[in-house]
Amino acid sequence: MNYSFSSNWILLTLFQGILLLGLSSDLPLAAALPTSANETDLSALLDFKNMIVQDPNQVMSLWKDSIHFCNWVGVTCSSSNGRIIHLNLASRRLGGPIPRSIGNLTYLTRLNIANNSFHGEIPQEMGRLLRLEKVNMSYNNFGGNIPANLTHCSELREFDIMFNDLVGRIPDQLSTLSNLVVLNLGANNVTGNIPAWIGNFSSLLGLSLPLNNFQGSIPAELANIPNLGFLQVYGNNLLRVLGLAYNRFGGELPSSIANLSSQLRILTLGQNLLHGSMPSGIEKLTELTNLWLQGANLSGSLPEVIGNLHKLEGLFLNYNRFSGLIPSSLGNLTKLTRLFMEENRLEGSIPSSLGNCRSLQTVNFSSNNLEGTKPRQVIGLSSLSISLDMSHNSLTGSLPPEVGNLKNIMELDLSYNRLSGRIPSSLGSCISLEHLHLEGNMFNGTVPQSLEALKGLVDVDLSLNSFSGEIPGFFSNFSTLRHLNLSNNGFEGEVSNEGIFANLTVISIDGNDKLCGGIPELLLPTCSRTRHRISLSTKAVIAVTISAASILGNRIPMNAVVNKLGAIKSSFLVSKDSNRRRT
Numbered sequence: 001m002n003y004s005f006s007s008n009w010i011l012l013t014l015f016q017g018i019l020l021l022g023l024s025s026d027l028p029l030a031a032a033l034p035t036s037a038n039e040t041d042l043s044a045l046l047d048f049k050n051m052i053v054q055d056p057n058q059v060m061s062l063w064k065d066s067i068h069f070c071n072w073v074g075v076t077c078s079s080s081n082g083r084i085i086h087l088n089l090a091s092r093r094l095g096g097p098i099p100r101s102i103g104n105l106t107y108l109t110r111l112n113i114a115n116n117s118f119h120g121e122i123p124q125e126m127g128r129l130l131r132l133e134k135v136n137m138s139y140n141n142f143g144g145n146i147p148a149n150l151t152h153c154s155e156l157r158e159f160d161i162m163f164n165d166l167v168g169r170i171p172d173q174l175s176t177l178s179n180l181v182v183l184n185l186g187a188n189n190v191t192g193n194i195p196a197w198i199g200n201f202s203s204l205l206g207l208s209l210p211l212n213n214f215q216g217s218i219p220a221e222l223a224n225i226p227n228l229g230f231l232q233v234y235g236n237n238l239l240r241v242l243g244l245a246y247n248r249f250g251g252e253l254p255s256s257i258a259n260l261s262s263q264l265r266i267l268t269l270g271q272n273l274l275h276g277s278m279p280s281g282i283e284k285l286t287e288l289t290n291l292w293l294q295g296a297n298l299s300g301s302l303p304e305v306i307g308n309l310h311k312l313e314g315l316f317l318n319y320n321r322f323s324g325l326i327p328s329s330l331g332n333l334t335k336l337t338r339l340f341m342e343e344n345r346l347e348g349s350i351p352s353s354l355g356n357c358r359s360l361q362t363v364n365f366s367s368n369n370l371e372g373t374k375p376r377q378v379i380g381l382s383s384l385s386i387s388l389d390m391s392h393n394s395l396t397g398s399l400p401p402e403v404g405n406l407k408n409i410m411e412l413d414l415s416y417n418r419l420s421g422r423i424p425s426s427l428g429s430c431i432s433l434e435h436l437h438l439e440g441n442m443f444n445g446t447v448p449q450s451l452e453a454l455k456g457l458v459d460v461d462l463s464l465n466s467f468s469g470e471i472p473g474f475f476s477n478f479s480t481l482r483h484l485n486l487s488n489n490g491f492e493g494e495v496s497n498e499g500i501f502a503n504l505t506v507i508s509i510d511g512n513d514k515l516c517g518g519i520p521e522l523l524l525p526t527c528s529r530t531r532h533r534i535s536l537s538t539k540a541v542i543a544v545t546i547s548a549a550s551i552l553g554n555r556i557p558m559n560a561v562v563n564k565l566g567a568i569k570s571s572f573l574v575s576k577d578s579n580r581r582r583t
Helices: 002-023 034-050 100-104 124-128 148-152 172-176 196-200 220-224 255-259 304-308 328-332 352-356 401-405 425-429 449-453 473-477 529-551 558-582
Strands: 075-077 084-088 095-097 110-112 117-121 134-136 141-143 158-160 182-184 189-192 206-208 241-243 250-252 266-268 273-275 290-292 299-301 314-316 321-325 338-340 345-348 362-364 369-373 387-389 394-397 411-413 418-421 435-437 442-445 459-461 466-469 483-485 490-495 514-517
Touching: 034 084, 034 100, 100 124, 124 148, 148 172, 172 196, 196 220, 304 328, 328 352, 401 425, 425 449, 449 473
Parallel strands: 084 110, 095 117, 110 134, 117 141, 134 158, 158 182, 182 206, 241 266, 250 273, 266 290, 290 314, 299 321, 314 338, 321 345, 338 362, 345 369, 362 387, 369 394, 387 411, 394 418, 411 435, 418 442, 435 459, 442 466, 459 483, 466 490, 490 514
Antiparallel strands: 075 084
């Protein structure tokens, strides 16, 4: 009996020893012991859940005991051994620290928790995730140092920790990550020199290191990376993207910038403290597809040679102090899709040559000193599908009927100019329109009935004009409408109390003295039905009388008109008197 007990105890002890030995090694025991291994993964997930302190979308409430953890939101398990291989909780608005037990997810190959509010230090235990291939922890609030233990993650190909609060140097231990294809460390507080050993990463395609506190020079060894195509630090013969935006660079842009790589595709210099004009020779960068100078504090006139950048797709010159005329050569940029020139001091007229840019999707000329009429070639550019903003200028003339070509546009803003005349009925063809701003002009006449077709409108502002007639009833039928401003016009008649007109907080009709009715909160006078009918009948009879005479080609003597009006007045007096007798 005793011998039997001892034998069983010895066998059990040996088994436990073997098990502990296996768990302490790198052998994949999950396949042989799925229950124990899966419990380890589950425990790590529960630790992760318990550390969450911010979860407005209640994502963690979906991690329930009644559901197998492999079916939890953001979790993917291997079909062969049931171990967790992917954890994707990007953009879930989660917040909290990352538990050290994340290092127990030893089969994890992809970790994506970008665009959240995670904080604290990145656990050194992540160095135990030997199968990791892709890590994205960008756009969070992580602090502390970059974990040196990641040196053990030799399979790592993509590592993105941009836009955090990391400090310290780039650990030299990471020099062993020779399989890296993408390394994004930008927008942190990393210090020291850019390590020369990054030049040994022969597989690297993208390197982003901007917005840190690096010192010293950019190592020449970076030029040894054979296939580098994206670099967000200055200097590389193979440079295709140069991003120097959001810094505090000062001084003038040197003309030598035109001697950058002939392969340069994207140049971003915005949000700096530069001064002076656009550098001469910019036209030499003929491969540029995007030129981003937003908020760079530049001044002077725009050179005509900018029209030589035939491959430009995005031109961002907004929020500077550029002056003078808009170059007509912009019409040569036929691949242009985005043109932003707002908040400058540009003057003169908008060149009609822009009508050649038939790929344009969004244009913004707002807040300049532009004048003259709007070119029909531009206002009717059918490719515009996002927005056309010419607000806050001194444009004159009427809105041409070509505006009806903008069938796909979502936003049209012509506010605060000196535009006049009637709104063309063709505006009703802009069936994708969501935001319509015509306030602060001199438009007159009635709102065309054709606008009834714009059923997707969300925001409409027609205030500070001279519109007249009744407020169109179709506005009350627009289920998507969230804001309607008709104030300071000459509208008259009864205001509806249905649809958007039932909500005082989203409509504005002040400054229209001839309105009546509506919901009580509007404090408008009660409509006089009899007076309203008489007024309409009077207008109708006069219109019919004059129109009939016009059609027959007759000249109407003034005394005949006076007699006709007298007869109309008498008939209404009789009608009014008979109404009194009935009551």
